[in-house]
Amino acid sequence: MLKLFIADDEDIVREGLKNILDWEELGFKLCGEGTNGINTLEGILANNPDLVLLDIRMPKMHGTELARRAREEGFTGRIIILSGYSDFKYAQDAIRCGVNYYLTKPVDEDELLDAVKSIQEAIRTDQERSSNMETYREKAKDSILRDIIQDDKQHNAPKTSDSISNSLNLEDLNLVADSYRALILDGYYPQDTEYYTTFCKLLRVSSIKSRNVERVNIADKEVVIIKGEMLLKQFQAVLDEMELNPKSDSFSNLFIAAGRVINNINDVYFSYHDALTLLNRRFFCEKHQHMLLPDQLPNADQLTYAITEEDSKHYCNLFYQYIQTYNRKGIESSLDELKNNLFYCKESIDSIQSFLTGIFLHLKHLVEQNYSDKELHLNSNSEIIDFIHHSRYLYEIIQYFNEQFDQIIKAIGNSSSDSVIDDILYYIRYNYKNNLKLDTLAPMFGYNSSYLGKVFSKKVGSNFNSYVDQIRIAQAKEMLLQDNLKVYEISKNVGYKNVDYFHKKFKKYVGISPAEYRNKHNIQDID
Template sequence: MRKVLIVDDEAMIREGLRYVIDWAAFGYEIVGTAENGKVGLEKIKALAPDVVIADIKMPGKNGLEMVRAAIDQSLDFYAIILSGYSDFEYARQALQLGAVNYLLKPVNEDELIDILQKINHQEDAKQHRDQVSMWHDKLFGNDSTGVTCYPYVKLLRIEEQHAPEALKLALSKEVEDVVLLTYRHYHYFILLNQHAQNDLIIDSLCQSLLPKQEILVSHWFNAHDNLTPLVEDIQMLEATTFLLPQQLLSYNVLEAVRHQSPMVKEARESLLKAIFDRQDLKGALAAYWQTYYYELSHEEEIKWRVNGDIEWLYQQIIGKVPIDLEWSAEQKHQQIYLCQTLPMLKKMVNQQLEKLSLTIASSLNHLDIVDELIRYTQENYQTELTLKKIGEIFNYNSAYLGKKFRKETGKNYLSFLDEVRMEKASDILSHSNFMVYEVAEMVGYTNSDYFYKKFKQHFDVSPNEYRQGLKQA
């Protein structure tokens, strides 16, 4: 409750103001009264009221003089000045002193309520600013003390582009208190609670409200201690966003990722063997990248290790195969560190090692270009494939590839590609409930009508009829 002091030389006014409104309903209580400015000043010192309602005209020290004297003594309160008659000069002086408003007697109930509600809004805004400033200093400033309001605290961060209100409301239902502040393009939610709440509940709540968005959630910490470790916890999570982008990251999630990612021993050596043997290079690459998930590696560590591993592969190859390496050390280093995302890095490195494997196979006369073309098609059917693009990857003329493929298989390459895609589409239709247009995209057709036409030509029934026939069988 905010405390109110009434200062007026008329007893009827002092007592009448007690009943003019329901003070408690608006968050106020009358803690005292005074009959003149001198007594009023003493009671301001003694009672420290939040609001002083004072008459201007009083014997001895009048209302304005009392307010001015209190301000000079650094006493902080809201002043409401009362007068029995309208006088602009009095009103001007009252407002210059910082009075909230100037009311005429008899006091209008609605006008008084409006003033009290305005005070509430101003105080709430001030308290919010003070609270945000306090948390800012404790998290990002030089204040190394904790807080005593709750024993446990957790920090949650989302990007500033996302509206925070809905998430704050939802989090408020799970923990005792939530403080929101914005700092350097991020919204920070400070969660306060009597105990370390179930983290899985909070993780699930965040994921449901902001799916596929970057959300970082710290551990629970002792709120009475230095709170900067909360920010350090978030920074540790941020370092893994290169490996695990656009998702919720909490320490529960990281532990699950590590648990689901088996440790791969000698992944680099297996990759070297696959490059030489042209056997399961795709699997060896997948196993190599999996090691970074098991170790929850950070961006700089991943790039540094990839750069070193490729350098090691090249050194091993140079000693065994007399080939010219097109990817220079300078180009390799630059391209690796320019990759902004892990998928970009994977794609670039995988393509370079695929080319390297082809170059080695060609040098050792182990390359059957038609077998390679069939294998590559079966592994990459979902992408946009043409002989021209494949020719660039294998360093072959596309016209030559087309003639050689027809000569050895008796098929046109594009017809073979359609066959591979149709078999894959048949398998997906048989074992899933994906829509036809989704199946089309999954097997490499951007135009669902074209896919529909090709499917019917191949199987003599439409995709839906094919699926229905399987159900009836």
């Protein structure tokens, strides 16, 4: 519906104008009324009506002056002035002030109807022209954006012979800003959808149309250009939140590869190239990592790791030895090493996946060949190949390796508590500085903490906490024999944050204080 505004200082005249025509049938709806020049001008600027019926003799401001000021303020709607005077000079003044029709009172119904229908047709024509022009502008903008993003040297002019296009420039298309950043959006997993909607919600912009967000599809990739210092600051806040709360449901279906910030639209190509390079390295993202930034790319001279057949055999044999000796920690350490090496690999993702597939299939062959009497229940070769080559992230493959190796250990090895206790003892020896609790460690090794505590005490001869204390105190005794460490430093280094608590534990197991122990061995106390 088109909007109608009626202004006259007489109530009876306004009521008459409301009813003189069937406004609803003509496609108009009353949006406001004015009783004097001041509130009429305010009402016109506030409601932006399509048509104003305006009395020329208005209190506080003459109708022609009101029309002039409305035009100066940017009002583009149609105005019909109603006047009790037929003087040609009034009509001339009204036309100069941007009035479309000048009708004399009393208003003739047919004359008003003809004027309104003419205005209605003019508005419809303008709307169609505007719609067609907007459609053309969007097509032109899309073409220009593609050229700029892909570094087409001809991007300064739209690729069309239409004469209208010659009047378009970057400012006309709302492509001029003080800063830009190219992003490529994707789902966190292949099945994730509506990630653009998620992105817009995070950025607090409209997902349908925003003046500071340009959206274009290039090679089936969702490319977004964000513009302006304020929006770039909002985007940085989103990145900060992603880093602080990577598991938040707010962006669980969204992945962003973000190029550098640039200040000239002609350099958007470089930002886009950053984002494209980052997207191609999303394979190396950690779990729950929803973004990649330029500073997370390794330099070209850092990509020194080259996968070889010798490496494939090395890792296969290494994992096989660890499996045979039930060395889960060795497996985890080697998987971390492999993952780190591959991060600096210069080969394609497909080549890396093939490399990992070769390691696993060769290992599977060795296990099946030498433990044919065991029920292994391993996946088929085709299932293994399918999983590795369809994994979007390296961490998924590493996790799969770890789970499969553990399954093989349980199938071919001695699954009694002894091997688990050995693993725990190994873990304690290298992690005594940390806050170790059996309740935390037991699930890591697949056991109930109460049961494992009993087995531990039986195997080691002391309970878990006492054993950890003994390891820490043994390390503290060695450190006390060094003359460059203070007692409070030693306390911290062996896992006791409270130095008084450390004194208490040390005296319990050694019989004397740390200072006495140091003096006894002729080392000067430097507390």
